[in-house]
Amino acid sequence: MQVKTIQGTEVLIEGTGEETILMLHGWPDTRALWEPQVAAFKANYRCVRFTWPGFEPGAPKQEHPLDALIALCEAVVREVSPGKPVILMVHDWGCLFGYQFATRHPELVSRVVGVDIGDASSRDFRKATTVPALLGIVSYQLWLAGAWRVGGGVGENMSRWLARLMGVPTPVDSITVAKNYPYFSMWTGKYKAAKTFRPTCPMLFIYGKRKPFMFHSPQWEAMLNARPGSQAIGMDADHWPMLRRPDEFNAIVLRWLASQPSNEAPNASSAVL
Numbered sequence: 035m036q037v038k039t040i041q042g043t044e045v046l047i048e049g050t051g052e053e054t055i056l057m058l059h060g061w062p063d064t065r066a067l068w069e070p071q072v073a074a075f076k077a078n079y080r081c082v083r084f085t086w087p088g089f090e091p092g093a094p095k096q097e098h099p100l101d102a103l104i105a106l107c108e109a110v111v112r113e114v115s116p117g118k119p120v121i122l123m124v125h126d127w128g129c130l131f132g133y134q135f136a137t138r139h140p141e142l143v144s145r146v147v148g149v150d151i152g153d154a155s156s157r158d159f160r161k162a163t164t165v166p167a168l169l170g171i172v173s174y175q176l177w178l179a180g181a182w183r184v185g186g187g188v189g190e191n192m193s194r195w196l197a198r199l200m201g202v203p204t205p206v207d208s209i210t211v212a213k214n215y216p217y218f219s220m221w222t223g224k225y226k227a228a229k230t231f232r233p234t235c236p237m238l239f240i241y242g243k244r245k246p247f248m249f250h251s252p253q254w255e256a257m258l259n260a261r262p263g264s265q266a267i268g269m270d271a272d273h274w275p276m277l278r279r280p281d282e283f284n285a286i287v288l289r290w291l292a293s294q295p296s297n298e299a300p301n302a303s304s305a306v307l
Contacts, residue, residue, distance in 0.1 A: 049076025057083040060126020070280035107135040125149040133231035152250025159251040167247035182214035236263035242271040
């Protein structure tokens with residue numbers, strides 16, 4: 035294992051191979067989310083991961099601008115894979131931040147493996163989602179945004195209560211209000227520059243089918259399945275298919291990567307917003 039510090043963030047690099055996979059986690063996880071994937075992929079790929087600022091143990095409660103998080107991704111890619119694009123593997127908030135990075139820097143991304151979050155900010159998604167589902171999404175997100183605003187022990191208890199209710203795999207006692215800043219930033223308009231992701235490179239989208247609501251539209255799934263080299267696959271799992279069914283998840287990803295051997299990145303001018 036190699037450890038680098040990039041823009042004040044500790045980055046782990048494990049494995050060998052010509053291609054690099056950058057793994058980006060979401061709420062309320064850390065880089066440890068990807069342990070089963072690193073174990074499966076490191077024989078053939080360089081696996082790179084870090085914990086988002088604010089998600090580290092003991093991190094102070096503060097917001098982190100979208101531009102700064104995208105810049106961190108760029109700095110990591112340019113440092114760990116100079117001259118070669120990387121494969122993005124993203125989940126939850128890692129999807130939002132990773133998709134924006136890929137949109138702004140398509141020349142640095144060869145392929146995308148997106149997990150459970152698709153076009154959740156799109157008009158198609160809003161039209162396809164029932165009112166109860168939309169209310170459920172708004173409710174939990176505003177709850178976590180409110181917990182961040184309240185802070186302290188009350189905010190922490192609010193966050194941990196919801197985590198228990200949702201059955202998150204992360205140890206509940208590791209969840210702090212500091213991890214909630216993306217929800218607060220989003221609902222206060224600080225992430226309004228984020229665009230609905232339209233992949234310009236091959237993309238594998240894996241989502242859990244056992245959830246009270248989806249985070250992608252049928253149109254998103256159909257679009258991916260219609261694009262050469264791209265695919266959308268539902269798994270019998272919840273929001274964390276890479277942890278609930280790691281062997282199945284890893285086999286799907288490895289088969290797809292083997293079917294897309296090119297390490298060429300799309301032309302920067304082909305980005306679609």
